[in-house]
């Protein structure tokens with residue numbers, strides 16, 4: 616399986632402010648990696664560099680050995696890197712199926728954006744199942760719950776066939792049940808994709824994360840399992856806060 620991400624010696628500077636400093640991170644193919652850290656730690660900036668949105672001052676980002684820095688965003692998408700944003704990209708007036716169909720058409724050389732649908736492709740049907748929205752396929756996306764909309768966005772990424780998915784806080788604002796379902800969805804997606812998720816919710820991490828990367832002030836603070844990360848006094852101090860460190864020690 617492909618989809619190995621290697622960040623080496625990464626530095627990002629905004630007008631003299633060092634947002635990322637000497638960062639090394641490796642994510643193996645098929646890994647579900649969680650990225651945490653307090654506000655301003657550099658998590659979104661890292662995703663922005665990987666996707667070509669932000670140019671680093673120095674360092675390298677390789678995806679399956681291919682250097683990504685210096686490439687345009689659309690070229691990086693074509694290399695198999697997909698991301699979600701905190702703002703929605705769903706078309707509310709289109710049905711769930713039409714949204715997926717439209718997203719699937721982006722990977723074609725000449726997008727047939729207004730083509731007449733000729734039934735549901737096997738691929739789109741499979742993605743509908745994976746994201747649990749088969750019963751909603753013909754409903755307008757505008758009527759979906761917040762959680763269902765997030766799953767649709769993940770589905771819209773998957774149909775574009777990325778090998779690496781970068782997800783920015785996918786469970787923010789979700790109900791407990793929706794979080795549970797999303798955790799299961801992420802684990803299912805990671806069976807055949809590499810997945811990097813920015814997430815703050817410790818309960819969610821405890822339940823679904825295996826490997827966690829902790830950033831603080833643009834630097835790598837700690838990498839390890841949820842238990843290792845939570846037990847690290849430096850992480851407790853900068854990220855988890857005193858109440859959680861007491862809880863972790865208990």
Ligand SMILES: Nc1ncnc2c1ncn2[C@@H]1O[C@H](COP(=O)(O)OP(=O)(O)OP(=O)(O)O)[C@@H](O)[C@H]1O
Pocket residue numbers: 629630632634652653654655656657658659660661
């Ligand atoms: N375009 C920019 N110009 C100047 N400073 C920026 C820019 N983008 C990010 N920063 C700064 O870089 C630092 C890292 O920001 P980033 O958004 O990556 O943090 P984050 O870990 O994603 O935080 P949050 O959890 O709040 O989203 C912050 O101090 C931020 O203000």
